Amino acid sequence: MFPPRQRLPEGDAAIRATDSDAALARLSAVHKGYLTDPYITPFVSRPHLQHPRPPLINIGTYVRSEALDELVDGWLALCEAEGTKCQIVSMGAGSDTRFWRLADVYIVDRSQLRQTGHRKDLLAKYIELDFAEITTKKAMAIRKHRELSAILGKPEDVSLANGGTTLHSPVYHLLAADLRKPPAESLAPLLASPTDPLLSPSLPTLLLFECVLVYMSPEASQNVLQWFTDYFTAGSGVLGCIIYEMFGLEDSFGRVMVNNLKARSVTLPGAKPYPNFDTLPNRFLQHGWEIARALTLKDIRREYINPRELERIAQLEMLDEIEELELVLAHYAITWGAKLPANSGQLKARWADWGLRRKEADEQ
Template sequence: MYALPQRFAGGLEERVDTDAAIRQTDTDAAVARFSAVQKGYLYDPYLKHLLPRGAQFQPPRPPLINVGTHVRSHGIDKLVDKWLALCERDEKRCQIVSLGAGSDTRFWRIASGSHRGTISSYIELDFPENTTKKAIAIRRSKPLYELLGSPQDTYITHGGSGLTSPIYHLLPADLRLPPAESLAIMLQLNTPGAAPLLDPSVPTLLPTWFVDLFEQSGQSTILGGIVYEMFGLTDAFGKVMLSNLKHSRALTLREYRGNVMGPPELERVMELEMLDEMEELELVLRHYAFTWGYRTFGPEEQRLDWSVWRLRPFGVE
């Protein structure tokens, strides 16, 4: 799928993998999350099955990294849980699309939790190198594989770089390409006779895109997006996201930790490790943010009210 640049040395052709550094960010994030799990900041029994080789033997990350990983994970978990709860309120099942999913375990955490009956489709997309490793790991892990559903309905696809089951779908894609060249093909949106993996009539959460697809469907539904990035929405990506999503909101990780997380959780994690770098932690958390928003589709009188999908201060419902 990728055209790798080539160079010549000593008359021999060499391939330079310019995407290796990008893929390495997933390894770094997985190791950081595993460190937070080991120290008790997070509970994730599925992560160990998706870790890169040797990651379990790396030393734990410093407390500053563990706390930051905890705040990020806690906030995204809360937003996703609120989304699923609103779907249940409206007696609807929903879809989740994770772009650049890497070694994320959210599907299995949902599939084994109280919202497991709410998901109609869960789609993950990433580099084929990442999805190949993940597909192999899932196939080899009984705890992961069993939660996919019936074995006879679960298949390795795309020459070994993908996997599909009744609900969970792992797909290789280059997200830098135009959606018509990558996502539409992967999701079978324009393949005659093929059942599409994405249904525009179903409430859909993705951590950005698909607005045109949902508008053209003519269905009454809702599209939501969650982004975690360096704070600042004035770059090209941020402007597009804000133009595509209305009711968009943002909180820095510092604001989330101080106002939303709540004293009980703060006290619990502060007892796990001694953290001396409080000023450095505040500085780091101030430079990252959760941004989320949604857009409704269909006749105005049929649109659902999801204005309550937000991160509220602790104690405020």
């Protein structure tokens, strides 16, 4: 007797299901020793029953995570050097644990080799936005797990709102929003209240999009970036952005990826304007940003991860599909850019160095 056919989610439910896929992939990479993340388990349903993901997925998750962490750490280091706090806005954040991981990291005064505080102390605000169904689930997990809640602050300073879809604390804020709607409806009421804006346009602010814009129409994603561009142009803060997603899906391998996702009722309209690597910086240049760079995960794995680390992870699992791994990694990219205030020549020189750097074998 055949097992009952599994009913696949459709529409927005299918997109929301990709967050569960990402969380399970991260949990697998943690269990196999690729990554360290003590905070992912509370965000995974029945984590003790989950099977490990294939080595190809574990390695891709590792490369993605290491590169994104380095870019975020570099942003925070620049803010620290300028003596200012910053803001991070993670859109489509899903089950991401970055805020809690940042809270674990100390700021080190390298001149005196001493700890001067937590990396979280550099944050004025850390804001996450996602579908209401996702934020409700995440807020419940945060409130349920003592360690997650304790990092947010005193219990009396942490509150739920809007039927449990929203969570506020002194630094961390979890908000429900549909980014496909016009920013005047989705972003402005949440972030830019005329009387008491949650997001300050005068502080350095980093936007994070991890596999988000690719699920939106090009027009919708352009509107989101233009809204932030206009908001910070009116202020004086540096605006940065990191985007991780698929691109170049018009070749034979890309079409296979697209068809596999279509079978799960997931489409990728946002990939159409980026048929090849050279088009990726246009994401920011079309909005007048001064800095725009990109790297594929394939190149990051080859040249931007310490060879000693590559040797370490090579010992974790046997991987036979090297060619397939490189094909997959070549269709994922991390693009980052920055929009600087007017007349900021010296500032541009400093922020122009923000990015990934090649690693040598003798680096620690």
